Amino acid sequence: MRLLLWLVVLLTTPLAAAAQSLLLVPDRVFTATDAASRPGWKVLVAGDRIVAVGPDIVAPAGARTLVLPGMTLLPGLIDLHVHLFLHPYDEASWNDQLIKEPLALRTARAVAHARATLMAGFTTVRDLGTEGAGDADAGLEAAIAQHIVPGPRLLIANRALVATGAYGPKGYAFDVPQGAEEVSGVDDVVAAVRRQIAHGADWVKFYADYRWGPGEPSRATFSLEELKAGIAAAHDAGRKVAVHASTPEGMRRATLAGADTIEHGNDGTPEIFRLMRAHGVAFCPTLAASDAIARYAGWNGAAPEPEAIRAKRRSYAAARESGVALCVGGDTGVFAHGDNAREIALMAVWGMASGEALRAATAGNAAILGLADRIGTIAPGRLADLVAVAGDPVADPMALGKVRLVVQNGAIVRAP
Ligand SMILES: [Zn+2]
Numbered sequence: 200m201r202l203l204l205w206l207v208v209l210l211t212t213p214l215a216a217a218a219q220s221l222l223l224v225p226d227r228v229f230t231a232t233d234a235a236s237r238p239g240w241k242v243l244v245a246g247d248r249i250v251a252v253g254p255d256i257v258a259p260a261g262a263r264t265l266v267l268p269g270m271t272l273l274p275g276l277i278d279l280h281v282h283l284f285l286h287p288y289d290e291a292s293w294n295d296q297l298i299k300e301p302l303a304l305r306t307a308r309a310v311a312h313a314r315a316t317l318m319a320g321f322t323t324v325r326d327l328g329t330e331g332a333g334d335a336d337a338g339l340e341a342a343i344a345q346h347i348v349p350g351p352r353l354l355i356a357n358r359a360l361v362a363t364g365a366y367g368p369k370g371y372a373f374d375v376p377q378g379a380e381e382v383s384g385v386d387d388v389v390a391a392v393r394r395q396i397a398h399g400a401d402w403v404k405f406y407a408d409y410r411w412g413p414g415e416p417s418r419a420t421f422s423l424e425e426l427k428a429g430i431a432a433a434h435d436a437g438r439k440v441a442v443h444a445s446t447p448e449g450m451r452r453a454t455l456a457g458a459d460t461i462e463h464g465n466d467g468t469p470e471i472f473r474l475m476r477a478h479g480v481a482f483c484p485t486l487a488a489s490d491a492i493a494r495y496a497g498w499n500g501a502a503p504e505p506e507a508i509r510a511k512r513r514s515y516a517a518a519r520e521s522g523v524a525l526c527v528g529g530d531t532g533v534f535a536h537g538d539n540a541r542e543i544a545l546m547a548v549w550g551m552a553s554g555e556a557l558r559a560a561t562a563g564n565a566a567i568l569g570l571a572d573r574i575g576t577i578a579p580g581r582l583a584d585l586v587a588v589a590g591d592p593v594a595d596p597m598a599l600g601k602v603r604l605v606v607q608n609g610a611i612v613r614a615p
Contacts, residue, residue: 219245219263220243220244220258221245221262221264221583221609222241222243222244222256222258222263223242223243224241224267226238226239226268226269227272228242229273229592229593230274230576230578231273234555234557234558235593236271236554240252240254241256243259243262246609247608247609248580248583248609249579249581249583267604267615269590271588271592272586273557273587273588275321275322275323275561275574275585275606275607276319276320276539276543276560278321278325278529279527279568280485280529281324281325281530281532281539282532283339283532283536284305284309284335285533286312288491293378294368296330298376306339309339310350311536313350313351314348314349315535315536316350316537316539317350317351317605317607317613318612319536319539320586321351322605323351324351324354325401325402325528326356327402327404327443327462328358329358330378331376336399349612356400357400358398359380360382360388360391360403360406361380361409361420362381362383362421362425363381363383364411365381365411366378366379366409369412379406380395383425385425388429389428402440403440404440404442404443405421405426405429405440405443406443407420407449408443417445418446418448418449419446423452426442426453427456427457429456431457439459439569440457440460441458441460441461442460442461443463447466447470450471453480454474455478457478460483460526461475462483462528464482464484464518465507466514467482469517472521473523476521476522481525481526481567482518482524482526483527484514484515484518485528485529486511486529486545487531487533487545488530488534489507491533492507515546515550525559526567527542527546529541540596543557543559543560543599544597544599546559547596554593556596557592562576563575583608583609584606586604588601588602603615
């Protein structure tokens with residue numbers, strides 16, 4: 200009897216799932232192979248893959264058809280700079296989160312953040328450091344992969360690396376936990392990179408500059424030799440490298456040392472962006488983090504803009520002018536998880552065509568991750584990571600806030 204039951208389960212569940220076809224019929228499709236949305240197109244999914252996209256697709260016998268009136272279907276969105284173990288700084292300062300919130304609380308929050316991220320249509324995110332939550336990102340990544348909790352495909356950077364004494368929290372009468380692993384000297388940098396990879400890092404993250412004290416400007420921290428050795432060790436292990444750098448000198452060292460992406464670039468110059476382009480380094484401007492931090496400090500979003508916002512606009516304009524590849528990641532966690540699309544909207548509001556910002560957040564981000572053959576576009580053979588939003592985000596990026604359907608690996612995880 201039990202054997203018979205197992206046979207029935209075996210014959211019905213996996214085979215039926217593999218054969219299940221889903222025809223999605225939105226008003227229009229944004230494939231991310233270019234910057235346009237196409238009225239009247241449909242997408243056919245079978246199992247976990249996209250099998251067809253175009254105007255004249257006929258559903259095979261037995262397929263489920265889902266009509267999505269008024270909606271645009273897009274590839275699953277990708278955020279290349281999140282911190283699932285942080286929550287908005289107007290709820291608790293970064294210092295307080297690191298020092299006062301126990302690891303179990305931070306991990307429980309991260310589980311909720313992962314779910315909110317997926318429900319907002321972000322099916323892949325790169326988490327750039329647990330910020331003091333140790334190796335907990337590896338456990339979260341495993342819990343999502345094993346379908347224990349819902350969340351996006353995660354690429355994690357584990358503890359990240361800072362030069363000894365350069366980061367925080369600081370200014371306490373006793374030693375407090377730090378926001379990243381402190382290390383100095385070529386041999387110790389290499390050892391820390393290898394240890395973090397062994398603990399699960401898919402990407403390696405360095406802080407190439409930081410302010411040594413409150414009110415000070417950022418200054419380059421790691422030497423060029425330390426960065427070169429650490430990045431080479433990561434590349435030897437098949438891991439790419441993200442580098443936090445805001446100063447021209449930090450960005451220059453990161454570029455010459457072989458970084459794959461540079462984060463923030465608040466004071467980036469035309470020369471530095473041209474150097475990055477020549478070396479094939481992508482730039483994540485994290486506009487949404489600067490916007491959020493300025494608002495937490497009292498800015499109302501209108502003129503007069505604080506100097507930090509004016510500097511960010513200059514840097515972003517110089518980056519766009521240089522032709523450097525732009526990656527899309529808001530430093531989500533500084534503001535609420537689930538609001539990840541703020542970065543795409545700001546990139547558009549600050550001058551990029553909406554369709555190009557959308558392409559950067561899908562096809563562009565997938566290419567930077569080295570996953571363009573699996574995610575980031577709607578094309579036959581790609582994984583069926585899809586999102587439908589009300590309206591047309593090519594005409595109005597605010598439509599990205601109106602997510603109605605999320606499909607992950609072919610499974611509907613948010614239904615309209
Ligand atoms: Zn960050």
